[in-house]
Amino acid sequence: xRKNGKQAYMGTRIVVVLTCFIFAAFFFITxxxxxxxxxxxxxxxxxxxxxxxxxDWNCAEKNVRTxxxxxxxxxxxxxxxxxxxxxxxxYKECVxxxxxxxxxxxxxxxxxxxxSLLEQEMEKLGVEKSMHFRLEFDGSPAKKDVMEALAVLEVxxxxxxxxxxxxxxxxxxxxxxxxxxxxxxxxxxEWVGAIFDGKLRIPVNMMAYREVYRPVIFxxxxxxxxxxxxxxxxxxxxxxxxxxVIDASHNNDERPKGAAPxxxxxxxxxxxxxxxxxxxxxxxxxxxxxEELLIFGGGGKEVFRKFAQCMQDVHQLGxxxxxxxxxxxxxxxLLESVR
Ligand SMILES: [Zn+2]
Numbered sequence: 001x002r003k004n005g006k007q008a009y010m011g012t013r014i015v016v017v018l019t020c021f022i023f024a025a026f027f028f029i030t031x032x033x034x035x036x037x038x039x040x041x042x043x044x045x046x047x048x049x050x051x052x053x054x055x056d057w058n059c060a061e062k063n064v065r066t067x068x069x070x071x072x073x074x075x076x077x078x079x080x081x082x083x084x085x086x087x088x089x090x091y092k093e094c095v096x097x098x099x100x101x102x103x104x105x106x107x108x109x110x111x112x113x114x115x116s117l118l119e120q121e122m123e124k125l126g127v128e129k130s131m132h133f134r135l136e137f138d139g140s141p142a143k144k145d146v147m148e149a150l151a152v153l154e155v156x157x158x159x160x161x162x163x164x165x166x167x168x169x170x171x172x173x174x175x176x177x178x179x180x181x182x183x184x185x186x187x188x189x190e191w192v193g194a195i196f197d198g199k200l201r202i203p204v205n206m207m208a209y210r211e212v213y214r215p216v217i218f219x220x221x222x223x224x225x226x227x228x229x230x231x232x233x234x235x236x237x238x239x240x241x242x243x244x245v246i247d248a249s250h251n252n253d254e255r256p257k258g259a260a261p262x263x264x265x266x267x268x269x270x271x272x273x274x275x276x277x278x279x280x281x282x283x284x285x286x287x288x289x290x291e292e293l294l295i296f297g298g299g300g301k302e303v304f305r306k307f308a309q310c311m312q313d314v315h316q317l318g319x320x321x322x323x324x325x326x327x328x329x330x331x332x333x334l335l336e337s338v339r
Contacts, residue, residue: 091115138177168228179203229311241290
């Protein structure tokens with residue numbers, strides 16, 4: 001049957017409308033895909049920055065490699081990957097990777113130079129690569145001190161993993177340095193000697209004083225463990241309190257004179273307080289608050305595992321909610337009960 005003119009016109013119009021619709025749908029889907037790819041990439045970049053800041057090299061490596069799959073010539077990502085390999089102590093791999101790149105810059109040169117130097121120093125000292133630590137040296141420490149420091153660190157690592165029921169995923173960087181002669185007047189505050197600032201910095205001269213270095217290494221290593229439990233910022237009282245509970249060197253200190261510090265002061269960085277009197281007070285209250293927290297958690301050895309689980313929840317839940325969930329207590333309540 002022959003279509004009349006009107007039917008043919010309607011048919012053409014339907015085809016045109018359908019074609020337009022299909023094209024529109026196609027462009028819309030492409031747009032959605034592009035924008036969701038973009039969002040995924042943005043999310044991945046944010047997460048990668050978090051991992052880098054927290055020294056979570058495994059997570060950073062996985063993410064940077066995924067990002068590089070999409071943009072293999074991104075020099076910024078390539079530089080990051082080289083840095084991550086270095087931080088994991090994979091020096092040879094780091095150097096090979098840098099040699100395979102099509103660009104040069106001073107950061108890459110630094111990584112190559114430092115990788116070779118560290119390999120040489122380890123060889124010269126006859127130190128085997130450690131399972132848990134990546135060593136760096138500042139100055140030329142004696143082999144005996146390096147071995148002693150590493151042995152104490154390994155023992156401390158095993159006992160903390162066992163206590164917290166938690167094994168950090170990433171190697172920890174230890175900088176063994178030779179402390180310069182103390183220039184100031186009077187004794188140096190003891191917490192300045194060794195620090196954890198993402199790297200464990202330990203003065204090797206300290207290894208001559210057995211009664212000093214054990215608590216110091218346990219203290220700083222506890223900070224490193226807590227850091228690897230969460231990428232979230234934690235209140236200072238919690239961080240310092242748990243490190244002091246573990247190092248056990250201040251268990252018999254007397255309550256400092258004067259009013260208790262407020263929660264805000266206990267939560268913020270302690271180092272900005274120059275007076276050693278204030279610092280002593282903040283450390284004392286921090287330890288007491290954490291001791292109280294552990295009692296709230298039922299005490300005993302098991303409570304340290306609960307502590308580790310709580311820390312691992314902080315990133316997702318926030319500190320206050322995680323504390324209520326695992327210990328049924330608030331920071332205010334803890335301060336109140338030790339005041
Ligand atoms: Zn500390």
